[in-house]
Amino acid sequence: MTTREKVLQELTNNKNSSVSGQQIADACGVSRAAIWKAINSLRQEGWQISGTTNGGYILNENSDVFSKELFCEYLDSNYKDLTGGYGKVRIECFKEIDSTNTYAKRILTEDPSIKTAIIVSESQTAGRGRLGRTFYSPMNTGIYLTVIYSPEGGVSQPARLTASSAVAVCRAVKKIYGVECAIKWINDIFAHGKKVCGILTEGFTNFETGLIESAIIGIGINIKDNPDCFPDDVKKIAGGINSDDEKSVLEGSRCSLAAEVAAQVLQIMKEDVAKVMAEYKALSFLIGTELSVYPVAGGPDYYKAKAVDIDENAGLVVELADGTRKTLSSGEVTLKSSNF
Numbered sequence: 001m002t003t004r005e006k007v008l009q010e011l012t013n014n015k016n017s018s019v020s021g022q023q024i025a026d027a028c029g030v031s032r033a034a035i036w037k038a039i040n041s042l043r044q045e046g047w048q049i050s051g052t053t054n055g056g057y058i059l060n061e062n063s064d065v066f067s068k069e070l071f072c073e074y075l076d077s078n079y080k081d082l083t084g085g086y087g088k089v090r091i092e093c094f095k096e097i098d099s100t101n102t103y104a105k106r107i108l109t110e111d112p113s114i115k116t117a118i119i120v121s122e123s124q125t126a127g128r129g130r131l132g133r134t135f136y137s138p139m140n141t142g143i144y145l146t147v148i149y150s151p152e153g154g155v156s157q158p159a160r161l162t163a164s165s166a167v168a169v170c171r172a173v174k175k176i177y178g179v180e181c182a183i184k185w186i187n188d189i190f191a192h193g194k195k196v197c198g199i200l201t202e203g204f205t206n207f208e209t210g211l212i213e214s215a216i217i218g219i220g221i222n223i224k225d226n227p228d229c230f231p232d233d234v235k236k237i238a239g240g241i242n243s244d245d246e247k248s249v250l251e252g253s254r255c256s257l258a259a260e261v262a263a264q265v266l267q268i269m270k271e272d273v274a275k276v277m278a279e280y281k282a283l284s285f286l287i288g289t290e291l292s293v294y295p296v297a298g299g300p301d302y303y304k305a306k307a308v309d310i311d312e313n314a315g316l317v318v319e320l321a322d323g324t325r326k327t328l329s330s331g332e333v334t335l336k337s338s339n340f
Helices: 003-013 021-028 032-045 068-083 100-110 158-177 253-268 273-283
Strands: 049-051 056-059 090-094 116-121 142-149 182-184 188-191 194-206 211-222 290-294 303-310 316-319 325-328 332-334
Touching (some): 003 056, 003 068, 100 116, 100 211, 116 253, 158 188, 158 194, 158 211, 158 253, 211 253
Parallel strands (some): 090 116
Antiparallel strands (some): 049 056, 142 211, 290 303, 303 316
């Protein structure tokens, strides 16, 4: 661990409290001059560090700079039993990346033995949604992460993994921000009437066995409601968890939310499937609404139906005008914006 990382860790451990330069120097085993240099480096990165009259330093509670140190510190403090502690689960954090899902595929190709990994980035230059759609991922607006999950026996129900991950995101957002979210089948999460999160689950296949060995669960979350960052067609439906631009961010918001989401995803995979799917159904806002169903997602053909249920495999049950029912395992559904 570098001096800069050690200094940041000391400031984080004493957040909102003054800690003297000498105390930090003793803890890091370096000189006061080295501490001063590290403090200046952190300030240049955007960390809000105040100096006090007695020579101490305080890390401002509203500092919202993303760092691997804070991310891992949150995981170790809250989910060490789940992740095995810092260094046990592969964790990589980036300022910018092409796509966290694409990167996950690359590292699995290089090392198929990876069982669990978390990749987080502050922005993506080639973020992807379903059907090859672009997922806009601007800097300082949200968090973008991928969890690699490799269950024993491989992946058999990818839709259920996506649905479970959606529940995990809703739990994490409620815990960190106190905001209630709702789910639009199967992978979109809404708050304040707008989409704040999308999930893209992909598989990594062993070509010798034909088995889908790992799930690559990509999650993009908009924290700040900043419509200027999105194209016109996207800003109509995209919003942020924090819908009030003037509202101060919560302590460690991006780091704590990213870590909480990753941990909740790993945790929910260990839970009873029936209970998780019941929670998913309760969070869905489609039940009872009239939909336009596109059998081929992105295609021109559609029919009208009413959403009546979600089954144990995350299939959406719809009822047609003649009373017959269909269970959708793929495709896409839309509804009037007034129903969001």
